[in-house]
Amino acid sequence: xxxxxxxxxxxxxxxxxxxxxxxxxxxxxxxxxxxxxxxxxxxxxxxxxxxxxxxxxxxxxxxxxxxxxxxxxxxxxxxxxxxxxxxxxxxxxxxxxxxxxxxxxxxxxxxxxxxxxxxxxxxxxxxxxxxxxxxxxxxxxxxxxxxxxxxxxxxxxxxxxxxxxxxxxxxxxxxxxxxxxxxxxxxxxxxxxxxxxxxxxxxxxxxxxxxxxxxxxxxxxxxxxxxxxxxxxxxxxxxxxxxxxxxxxxxxxxxxxxxxxxxxxxxxxxxxxxxxxxxxxxxxxxxxxxxxxxxxxxxxxxxxxxxxxxxxxxxxxxxxxxxxxxxxxxxxxxxxxxxxxxxxxxxxxxxxxxxxxxxxxxxxxxxxxxxxxxxxxxxxxxxxxxxxxxxxxxxxxxxxxxxxxxxxxxxxxxx
Numbered sequence: 214x215x216x217x218x219x220x221x222x223x224x225x226x227x228x229x230x231x232x233x234x235x236x237x238x239x240x241x242x243x244x245x246x247x248x249x250x251x252x253x254x255x256x257x258x259x260x261x262x263x264x265x266x267x268x269x270x271x272x273x274x275x276x277x278x279x280x281x282x283x284x285x286x287x288x289x290x291x292x293x294x295x296x297x298x299x300x301x302x303x304x305x306x307x308x309x310x311x312x313x314x315x316x317x318x319x320x321x322x323x324x325x326x327x328x329x330x331x332x333x334x335x336x337x338x339x340x341x342x343x344x345x346x347x348x349x350x351x352x353x354x355x356x357x358x359x360x361x362x363x364x365x366x367x368x369x370x371x372x373x374x375x376x377x378x379x380x381x382x383x384x385x386x387x388x389x390x391x392x393x394x395x396x397x398x399x400x401x402x403x404x405x406x407x408x409x410x411x412x413x414x415x416x417x418x419x420x421x422x423x424x425x426x427x428x429x430x431x432x433x434x435x436x437x438x439x440x441x442x443x444x445x446x447x448x449x450x451x452x453x454x455x456x457x458x459x460x461x462x463x464x465x466x467x468x469x470x471x472x473x474x475x476x477x478x479x480x481x482x483x484x485x486x487x488x489x490x491x492x493x494x495x496x497x498x499x500x501x502x503x504x505x506x507x508x509x510x511x512x513x514x515x516x517x518x519x520x521x522x523x524x525x526x527x528x529x530x531x532x533x534x535x536x537x538x539x540x541x542x543x544x545x546x547x548x549x550x551x552x553x554x555x556x557x558x559x560x561x562x563x564x565x566x567x568x569x570x571x572x573x574x575x576x577x578x579x580x581x582x583x584x585x586x587x588x589x590x591x592x593x594x595x596x597x598x599x600x601x602x603x604x605x606x607x608x609x610x611x612x613x614x615x616x617x618x619x620x621x622x623x624x625x626x627x628x
Contacts (some may be wrong), residue, residue, distance in 0.1 A: 214247045216240050217370050224367065224624035241370060245411035246388075248387055250355040250365040251479065253387045253395035256331065257404035259348035261290035263327050264317050266381040275314040279304055284493045287319050291404060305540070330380050338368055342543075343479045349399075351392050353479035366409070369513060373407060389414070393427065393475035404467040414473030428463065428471050445471045469574030488522075489530070490515040491577025499572045505562060511578050517609055520602075524583040525550035529557060531564035541568060544581065553601045 216225040218232035219239040228242045242574040243249075256262065260278040265271050272479025275293035277288045286302045296311035308314060328347040335342050338361055341353035354365035361368045370387050377383050394410045397418070401408040410417060418425070423442055424434045440459065442448050448456070449471035456464030469475065490511040498504050519525060527550050533541040543564040551557065561578045 214364060214367070214432050215244060216242045217246070217367055217470045219370050219374065222367070222371060224363075235602075241366065241407050241409065243409040243411055244364075246366045246409060248408065249388050249390055249411060250353060251389055251391055251395045252352040252354065252365065252369055253389075253392070253399040254331075254350055254352060254369075255385050255387075255399045255403070256328075256334065256348035257383045257385055258288055258290050258294075259327075259382075260288040260291075260319060260324055261317075261381050263323055264320075265290060271315055271475050272417045277304075277307055277308070277311070277314045277316045278319050280316060280318040282611070289314075327380060327382060331376055331382065331384070334372060334375055334379070338372065341479045343481055343483060351395060351479045370407065377405075384391060389474035391473075392477050392479065393470055394473055396427075397425065410473075415449060415471075418471065418473060419444065419449060421445045423448065423467075427467070456502065487526075487528075487530070487579055487581040488518065488524075488583060489532070489577055489579030490518075491532060491575060493534075493575045494573075497569075497572035497574055498576075501565070501569055504565060504569075504573065504576055505558075507576050508557055508561050508565070508578060509554070511576070512554040512561060515578055515580065516552055516554040516557055516605060519552040519580060519583070520606060520609060525552040526580035526582075527551070528581035529560040529564070530579035530581050531561050532575070532579065533565075533568060533573045534575035536572050536574055538574075543562070543568070549598060550584070551598055553598060555601045555605070556598055 215227055216229045217223070217234060217240070218237050219241060220237040221232060221235040221625065223234040225233060228244070229240060230242075231238055232240060246472065261276045264276055264278060273292065275296060276290040277286055277293055277298060277300070278288050284304045286298060286300055286304060288300050289298045289307070293307075293311050293314055296314075298307045298311050298314070301613055304316070306317070325407045332342060332350060333343065335350065335352060339352060339354050339357055340455050342350050344350040345617050352369075353367055354361075357368065358364050363371075366388055367531040369388060373384055373386055383405040385399050385403045387395045387401070387408050387410070389395040389398050394414050398408040398410045399406070415467055421444060422434075423429050423437045423445060424431075425445065426448075429437065437443070437448075442451065448467050451468065453465055453468045456468050458464070460467065492511060494507065514625055527547045528544060529551075530542060530544040535541065545564060547556070547560060555579075557578055
């Protein structure tokens with residue numbers, strides 16, 4: 214099998230441009246179509262697409278999901294993107310670029326329900342699904358041909374059609390021999406795309422900027438460029454010993470990625486690196502009292518999620534955004550893993566104290582390097598964290614039963 218029609222699912226053993234059955238041009242074609250099994254699925258403009266699905270009158274309008282004059286864009290539809298709007302853009306800039314945009318406050322209950330419907334269908338094909346967020350995941354379909362009635366490529370085309378038919382939402386899919394290439398492929402033909410990368414990977418990657426590589430952010434990109442590595446091809450052509458000498462193990466990984474190599478497996482129970490909560494203020498805040506008043510509910514929200522997910526962390530991260538939009542982050546490593554609002558607030562307040570004296574527009578609190586909370590010291594000994602954990606867990610149960618306003622803990626848990 215070298216071709217599949219995305220409309221009627223007809224397969225062909227040749228690289229056809231039109232479907233021999235329905236004459237459609239929506240064909241997936243590749244010499245390795247029958248052998249590749251790693252996929253990346255990415256929902257198209259997910260939050261905005263859910264809103265447009267539920268409000269058909271917005272179909273042709275630019276839609277931004279976000280809110281507040283000091284907030285940022287969570288996501289936007291493809292119509293809004295034509296005006297230059299993009300995720301994480303300050304809302305005032307987005308509305309200046311696209312003043313006719315319809316702004317909708319995020320409704321995560323709807324997005325979670327849509328995500329569960331989509332990935333529920335994915336998991337009917339294989340348990341090897343590694344989600345990155347509500348709207349994207351890697352999928353490993355190796356060895357599922359007999360069970361699911363066709364090679365992975367056929368299953369994915371059928372899945373893509375099913376998701377659109379059943380949920381009214383579109384997804385883009387990339388199919389490749391590994392995770393890195395699958396994610397690159399899924400970005401090649403959005404929205405509603407299906408792209409394949411195989412043996413041609415290195416040639417395809419060579420002219421791309423180094424920023425396409427995972428782990429290469431803005432700062433590292435500038436470093437690589439100043440060192441003479443502006444494109445992926447530059448890294449591929451480099452002597453790996455030179456890259457290792459400059460960048461350590463990261464240099465070797467960059468060399469492998471530049472050659473299209475990625476040994477990472479799809480891990481359904483992958484270790485989450487971190488989790489956080491943040492808020493943008495309507496007006497700039499300067500005083501310790503005002504900033505701490507915003508910090509506390511974030512700590513409650515994050516701690517509750519950590520307990521619900523059964524994770525804890527020793528690494529606490531404070532995030533601040535200045536009025537010039539520059540980000541300030543500070544972190545501390547605690548003696549034991551924590552998952553209570555009291556512990557998060559105490560650490561966050563200590564990190565905040567040296568930064569006081571100037572106005573800020575955003576504050577956030579995060580847990581880095583989270584891991585399974587079972588076996589953490591606080592679960593075994595009668596430590597202050599363990600005592601607080603019992604109290605906050607009891608509050609969780611009361612709020613779950615009687616509503617979020619049933620218990621207003623506020624700053625009652627003094628540090």
